[in-house]
Amino acid sequence: MASLELKQLTKKFGDFTAVDSMDLQVADGEMIALLGGSGCGKTTTLRMIAGFTEPFSGSILVDGKDVAGIPAYKRNIGIFFQNYALFPHMTVFENIAFGLKIQKLPKAEIAERVSEMLELVKLYGMEKRYPRELSGGQQQRVALARALVTRPSILLLDEPLSNLDAKLRVEMQVEIKRIQKELNITTIIVTHDHEEAVSLADRVIVMNAGRILQVGTPKEVFDDPNSAFVADFMGFSTFIKGSVKLELPDRLIVECSGHDLSVKRSVRDDLREGDNCILAIRSENIAIVPEDNMENRFVSGSNEIYAQENIVKGRVESITYKGHSTRVEVSGCFEENVYPAPNDYTGPGAGGELRLYFPSDKLCIYKN
Amino acid sequence: MRDKRSNPFCMIVAVLIMLFLVAPLVVIVIASFTPTALITFPPKGFSLEWYGNIFSKSNNFVSGLLNSLKIGLGATVLDIFIGVTAALSICRYDFKGKNILLNYFTSPMYVPSVCFAFVLLQVYSQVGRVPGWARIFIGHFIIILPYIVRNTVSVLHVFNWTLEDAATSLGANPVQVFFKVTIPLAKPGILAGALLAFLYSFDEVALSSLLSTPRFVTLPIRIMNYMEMSFDPTLAAISTLLILCSLILMLLMEKFVGLDMFMR
Ligand SMILES: Nc1ncnc2c1ncn2[C@@H]1O[C@H](COP(=O)(O)OP(=O)(O)OP(=O)(O)O)[C@@H](O)[C@H]1O
Ligand SMILES: [Mg+2]
Numbered sequence: 001m002a003s004l005e006l007k008q009l010t011k012k013f014g015d016f017t018a019v020d021s022m023d024l025q026v027a028d029g030e031m032i033a034l035l036g037g038s039g040c041g042k043t044t045t046l047r048m049i050a051g052f053t054e055p056f057s058g059s060i061l062v063d064g065k066d067v068a069g070i071p072a073y074k075r076n077i078g079i080f081f082q083n084y085a086l087f088p089h090m091t092v093f094e095n096i097a098f099g100l101k102i103q104k105l106p107k108a109e110i111a112e113r114v115s116e117m118l119e120l121v122k123l124y125g126m127e128k129r130y131p132r133e134l135s136g137g138q139q140q141r142v143a144l145a146r147a148l149v150t151r152p153s154i155l156l157l158d159e160p161l162s163n164l165d166a167k168l169r170v171e172m173q174v175e176i177k178r179i180q181k182e183l184n185i186t187t188i189i190v191t192h193d194h195e196e197a198v199s200l201a202d203r204v205i206v207m208n209a210g211r212i213l214q215v216g217t218p219k220e221v222f223d224d225p226n227s228a229f230v231a232d233f234m235g236f237s238t239f240i241k242g243s244v245k246l247e248l249p250d251r252l253i254v255e256c257s258g259h260d261l262s263v264k265r266s267v268r269d270d271l272r273e274g275d276n277c278i279l280a281i282r283s284e285n286i287a288i289v290p291e292d293n294m295e296n297r298f299v300s301g302s303n304e305i306y307a308q309e310n311i312v313k314g315r316v317e318s319i320t321y322k323g324h325s326t327r328v329e330v331s332g333c334f335e336e337n338v339y340p341a342p343n344d345y346t347g348p349g350a351g352g353e354l355r356l357y358f359p360s361d362k363l364c365i366y367k368n
Numbered sequence: 369m370r371d372k373r374s375n376p377f378c379m380i381v382a383v384l385i386m387l388f389l390v391a392p393l394v395v396i397v398i399a400s401f402t403p404t405a406l407i408t409f410p411p412k413g414f415s416l417e418w419y420g421n422i423f424s425k426s427n428n429f430v431s432g433l434l435n436s437l438k439i440g441l442g443a444t445v446l447d448i449f450i451g452v453t454a455a456l457s458i459c460r461y462d463f464k465g466k467n468i469l470l471n472y473f474t475s476p477m478y479v480p481s482v483c484f485a486f487v488l489l490q491v492y493s494q495v496g497r498v499p500g501w502a503r504i505f506i507g508h509f510i511i512i513l514p515y516i517v518r519n520t521v522s523v524l525h526v527f528n529w530t531l532e533d534a535a536t537s538l539g540a541n542p543v544q545v546f547f548k549v550t551i552p553l554a555k556p557g558i559l560a561g562a563l564l565a566f567l568y569s570f571d572e573v574a575l576s577s578l579l580s581t582p583r584f585v586t587l588p589i590r591i592m593n594y595m596e597m598s599f600d601p602t603l604a605a606i607s608t609l610l611i612l613c614s615l616i617l618m619l620l621m622e623k624f625v626g627l628d629m630f631m632r
Contacts, residue, residue: 047533050533050537051536052533052536071541072533072536072537073536073537073539073540073541073542073545074539075537076539077537078537078538079533079534079537081530081533081534083528083530085528085530085531085533085534086534087531087534087535087549087553088531088553089552089553098535098538098540098548099538099539102538102539102540102544103539146534146538147537150538150539
């Protein structure tokens with residue numbers, strides 16, 4: 001119910017810059033996922049937006065107006081704290097009702113809205129318990145309910161689902177998304193989990209050391225990270241060093257440890273012949289070429305592939321069963337080991353040889 | 369209890385220690401009912417004479433008690449405001465010398481009360497005409513402050529300040545945050561400190577005996593004076609009443625805060 005804009009927002013603790021000239025525009029009702037390693041300034045950013053700490057410089061605009069002079073309690077920004085911050089002297093009910101009581105709503109309405117929330121976070125019947133009588137995941141859901149119940153115009157969620165089991169987490173994701181869309185709450189959600197970010201958010205931001213590295217739609221950031229760092233963060237597992245051998249209009253030929261790989265050019269790259277580069281690819285995009293198939297015509301996933309290039313021979317080092325896929329460690333292709341992860345691995349065991357195919361449109365290339 | 373089994377030797381030692389702690393009290397309580405003018409144990413008969421004696425006007429125990437209560441409660445209440453404010457500013461803000469400030473506020477605890485009384489007497493004689501109650505009140509007000517500061521700090525030291533942020537984000541203004549979150553959570557420490565402070569003031573002898581004037585005497589001083597004149601069971605009776613009061617106070621405290629606050 002409000003748009004949010006950060007302009008050159010900076011926070012320093014002594015000499016240390018925790019958030020560095022951050023620029024960001026969040027549209028009314030948009031959901032943004034903030035991703036980044038531990039200590040990169042995510043919580044600090046949220047605390048500045050909520051008004052708990054003063055920025056060192058820069059400004060925060062809500063609906064186009066600078067909020068610098070507005071005290072935190074008047075900002076109507078809901079926040080879920082990373083450490084939950086439940087009031088230990090209040091029951092679950094009182095915790096959730098706190099904001100509504102401050103607003104002096106009638107008792108009946110408070111009771112109704114709290115029970116609505118309890119239903120939503122699946123804690124019905126626990127309203128009389130104290131936080132210390134709840135499990136970590138239950139506390140987390142109480143904190144979530146408390147942040148949502150006041151229907152804030154901006155919602156800041158600092159890792160709200162980190163403590164839940166996989167099933168509950170997906171259910172809560174759905175609920176958060178539903179409420180957020182229903183009430184049209186502008187939301188920033190911090191998460192360590194790139195899959196959560198991609199499935200929840202309209203846009204994803206990747207941060208490192210207080211700076212924004214990439215902002216984009218989940219698909220852009222997931223499929224086409226703009227740097228090797230972001231690629232690493234977004235779950236790319238295989239990184240290969242090389243140098244550009246030949247520039248063609250639509251692709252580059254990159255030499256990696258004696259093998260030539262053809263890489264589709266992206267709009268971003270400004271690589272020239274002779275430049276050192278890093279190639280990145282997701283495990284699931286590396287295909288294993290069946291050994292008996294000398295024509296290199298095979299099916300990988302749902303695609304029929306006819307590969308003429310980008311096939312490299314290697315040796316299986318280890319095989320790890322991962323449930324939905326199998327992680328195979330392969331050496332000898334390049335200097336670095338590579339990690340294909342087929343759904344259904346039927347190739348040779350450790351020590352055996354196999355051939356891997358690196359699709360040229362799935363390889364991301366970065367300057368090194 | 370972690371284990372149901374118990375070592376008989378440990379049991380015996382524990383029982384002996386408890387007896388050792390309680391026995392003198394039991395003796396006093398029983399002796400307070402002696403009909404004779406000399407304390408004898410076991411008492412020969414039963415009488416409430418000495419209890420009546422406490423309340424006889426000429427002995428001034430009641431006025432002493434009232435004086436003690438006035439001083440103790442007044443100083444404690446005033447110190448709660450000052451001590452809690454001090455503790456909050458020390459714990460909430462990060463600034464140079466916060467430890468020095470904490471030590472400053474708790475220093476009256478380490479200064480021998482006789483030295484302290486000596487200094488106060490000097491000041492009073494410089495100022496001149498300080499009323500009797502004020503002479504003792506000022507002394508007590510200063511020496512009991514550390515108990516409130518220390519107990520409050522011990523709670524605030526581990527206080528999760530994000531709780532204040534949480535309340536703020538839910539729309540509570542600073543006053544509401546203070547009364548709905550900070551104070552309720554610091555309350556055990558504040559109450560424990562207040563109780564200790566009050567009890568300290570209530571049976572303080574050294575400072576009071578040096579500062580008091582004949583016209584304004586607290587209960588412990590009155591008891592001491594009485595003891596110098598006579599040694600009849602009135603003292604046992606008054607001790608019994610005081611033990612009873614302490615017991616009631618402890619039970620109330622246990623009910624409202626939990627005694628584990630004192631174990632810190
Ligand atoms: N009050 C403070 N004083 C000094 N340094 C601080 C303070 N708060 C945070 N920092 C530092 O600022 C940096 C960013 O902290 P922040 O809490 O924003 O990280 P984060 O991205 O939320 O990390 P995490 O994912 O681990 O929660 C960290 O290096 C941290 O040590
Ligand atoms: Mg954080």
